[in-house]
Amino acid sequence: MLNLEEVPLTQLKGVGNKLAETLAKLELYTLQDLLFHLPFRYEDRTRILPISQLRQGQHALFEAEVYSNRVVMGKRRSLELVVRDSSGQVTLRFYHFTAAQARQLSIGSYLRCYGEARLGRTGLEFYHPEYQVITPGDIHQVPDTLTPIYTLTEGIQQPRMRSLCKQALTYLNRGNLKELLPKEILSHLQLPVLETAIAYLHSPPVEADQEALLEGQHPCQQRLIMEELLAHQLSLLALRQGAQQHPALPCMNLEASQSFRNRFLAQLPFSLTSAQQRVFQEIETDMQQNFPMLRLVQGDVGSGKTVVAALAALNMVAAGAQVALMAPTEILAEQHLASFSTWLTPLGISVGWLSGKTKGKTRQTTLDAIVRGNLNVVIGTHALFQEEVLFAKLGLAIIDEQHRFGVHQRLSLKDKGLNSGIVPHQLIMTATPIPRTLAMSAYADLDTSIIDELPAGRQAIETFVIPDTRREDMLKRVQTVCESGQQAYWVCTLIEESEALQCQAAEDTAEWLTNNLPGLVVGLVHGRMKTADKSLIMDQFKAGRIDLLVATTVIEVGVDVPNASLILIENPERLGLAQLHQLRGRVGRGTLQSYCALMYRPPLSENGKQRLAVMRESNDGFIIAEKDLELRGPGEVLGTRQTGLVSFRVADLQRDAAWLEQIRPIAQAIQPSSPIAQALIERWVGQRKRFAEV
Ligand code: ADP
Ligand code: MG
Secondary structure, eight states: OOOTTTOBGGGSTTOOHHHHHHHHTTTOOBHHHHHHOOOSEEEOOSSBOOGGGOOTTOEEEEEEEEEEEEEEOSSSOEEEEEEEOSSOEEEEEESSOOHHHHHHTOTTOEEEEEEEEEEETTEEEEESOEEEEEOTTSOOOOOSBOEEEOOOOTTOOHHHHHHHHHHHHTTOSSSOSOOOSOHHHHHHHTOOOHHHHHHHHHSOBTTSOHHHHHTTOSHHHHHHHHHHHHHHHHHHHHHHHHHTTSOOOOOOOHHHHHHHHHHHHHHSSSOOOHHHHHHHHHHHHHHTSSSOOEEEEEEOTTSOHHHHHHHHHHHHHHTTOEEEEEOSSHHHHHHHHHHHHHHHGGGTOOEEEEOTTOOHHHHHHHHHHHHHTOOSEEEESGGGGSTTOOOSSEEEEEEESGGGSOHHHHHHGGGTTGGGTOOOEEEEEESSOOOHHHHHHHTTTSEEEEEOOOOTTOOOOEEEEEEGGGHHHHHHHHHHHHHTTOEEEEEOOOSSOOHHHHHHHHHHHHHHHHHHOTTSOEEEEOTTSOHHHHHHHHHHHHTTOOSEEEEOGGGOSOOOOTTEEEEEEESGGGSOHHHHHHHHTTSSSSSSOOEEEEEEOSSOOHHHHHHHHHHHHOOOHHHHHHHHHHHHOHHHHHOGGGHHHHOOSSOOTTTTHHHHHHHHHHHHHHOTTSHHHHHHHIIIIIHHHHHHHO
16 A cells, blocks of 8 residues: 655656656645645636626636737737627737747637636736637536645646646545544544545535635635644644653752742842742742753743742752753843842852853853853853753753744753753743743643733833834933933834844934934944943943933843833834834833833834734733734744744644644643654654755
8 A cells, every 4th residue: 555655746647856846845745745735725617607797806717719819019018819709708918928829829719718807998808817729619528626726836837736636636545645533533523534635625516615615614624724733732742752751850959949049039129929939839840850841931021030030040059950041142141141140149159151252262161161060050142052062960941032942942952961861951931922822832842831910010111103204202202201310212123124234224323313312321232233342331221321222123132221211113013013012121120100102104004003003002912912913923923933833734823723722632632652643743744844854
C-alpha cells in the first residue's frame, strides 16, 4: 500500500523537476500535501448560460461565436471581441494579448468562456475571461461538480493545479491516506472520515452549501481544521513532555530562601500586590519540583513582573545554582541589571552582565566567571543564548518579553545547564497579553500565571488622538508638563521601514524640539547610538536631568521612569496595538496622572481609525490584545518569530477559536507520546518542517 506522505509529486504525470520546484514554493512536496492543499473558493461551471441571462457582477459560463474582432486604441490598447449566441451578444476585452491570441480568436471561431460580467463601455463586458476554443457540434461536457479555485504561485495556473489535484485524488479510496483520528471522536463530533472529506472538498457536488464552504464551516472542512489544531496542540504538549523529562534542581532550601526574601522585601519601598504574591507562589511551587518549570507570567505593563522575577531568582540562588535573565533589548537588559544589582548585591549575591557588545577581555572574564559559578545571576540579551556561554550550574532561566524570542531559542536553553546534569526551570514574562485563544494554541507548552492587578495608586492613562497638523499645540503641552517638573517622551516612529531613516527622523525631531523649547533639556536615544551613549542618556533621563526624551521605538519595553507623565507617539497608525500599549506604558508608572497623545498623519484609514479608537477607549492590555487579533490576525499579533507556529494549512485561529477549548481534553486523552499523536504531528507539523529545511 502506498503511503501518500512519502510519495513525491514527481510521481504524478506531467510533474517534472521544474514544476516540482514551483509546487515547493507552496510547500507542496508529497501527494498528501497536494491533497491537503484545499481550494479557497469554488465556481459553478456546471451550467452554460444563455447570454441574454447574464447579469452584471455574475460569474458565468457561456458559449458563443466570435462576431467581430478588433484592436481598439482608447486610453489603453485592447483586443475587443463581440461574441454571440442565439440569445444575444456580449463583449470580451483583453488588455494583455499576443498577436497569436488575436489571430486564434478569429471571427467565426467558437469559444467557451468563464468570467465575471461587468459594466463596460459597450454594455456588459468580460475582462480577460478564461476561454477555450471549441468545435461547434462536438459534445463538450460541463463539469458536474463545483470548480475548485486554489492558491497558486508564479509558474502554475488554475487548470494545471486542478488537474494535478484530480490526479492526486485517484490515489484516494485505497486506504492510502491514513485516518488517524479515533472513530469514537469522529462519530462523537459527527465529522466525516478523512478520505471522504478530502474528496468532497476538491470536488464538491453542485448542491453543496457554498456559503458554508466559503466560511470554512462545512463539516468536511471542520474535520480537517480540527485535526490540524489537534496536531499543533499535541506537538506543543510533546515539546513540553520532552523538556520535562530532564531533571531540574528543586529549590528546597526553604530557610535560606526565606531569609533572602525577608531582607529583599524589607528594602522595597512598597509591599507586593496580592496578584504578585499569588503568582510568586505558583512559581515557587513549580520550582520545588525536580523537573523543569515551564511557566509564562502575563502581566500588563507596570504590573510589577520584575519583582516577582527577583523573588524567583532568590530561591534559586538559595538552592545553590545560577540564574540567567534575558531581555530582548540592551536598554531593557540594562535596566534589569540596575534593579537586580540594587536589590541583590546587598544580600551578598553577585550579579553579572553579558550582551553582544561585551567584547574582548571583559567578555572572556565574564564567560569564565559564569562557567566557574562565580556569578550567581547573569543578566543580558540574546547573547546569553549563544553556544559558548556555559554555566557551572544554571538552575533558572528568566526570559522577559517573551514574544520576541522564538520557541526554539527558548528550548535551546535546556542544553545550557546539562554539564551539571540539570536543565533550568523556565520563567517567561510578557507584558503583551496574549488573547486566550492564541495562548491556548501557541503556548500550550507553558503553564500560565497572570498578574491581574496594578500596584495601588496608579491612575488610568488618558489617551487622545490628534492629527499632526496640531504639532505646535503639542509643543506647548510638552512645555507645560516639563515646566511643572514632570517629564515627557516624544516617540518617532516611521512611515519608512528603515531603521536608518527612523533614527534620522528622531534626530531631526530632537533638533526641532531643542530649537523650539529653549527652556528645556532635550535628550535623544535611538537604535544606532553606542550602548554607552544610550545608557548615559537614559541615566540622565532617569535622574531628571533631561526633561524631554526623543526616542525611537527602542524605548518600547520596560523603561521605567515614574516621573514621566506625557508620551507623544508619532504615526501611531503604523504600529500594532500591542506595541502602542507597550509604548504608552512608559507613562503612568508612578502616581502622577499621565497622558498619551497619538499624533497621526491624516488621512486615517477606516481600520486605522478603529485601532486608535481602541487605544483611546481602553487601558486594558487584554482587551487591546483581543482587538488587535480581530483587526490584524494572529501572525501579526504574535510577531514574526512565532509565525512558524501559527502558519496553519486549513485552520484559522480566529475563525476556528471555538475548537481550541474542545480540543484540549482530546489532546490530553490522546497523549502526546502515543503513536497516533506522533503520526498527527508528523502529518501536520513535522513533515513540512523537514522538507522545508532540505
Ligand atoms: P512590568 O510588569 O511592566 O515589568 P515593573 O516590574 O517594571 O513592571 O514595575 C513597574 C514599576 O512598579 C516599577 O517602578 C516597580 O518598582 C513598581 N512596583 C512593582 N511592584 C509594585 C508594588 N507592589 N507596589 C508599588 N510599586 C510597585
Ligand atoms: Mg518589565
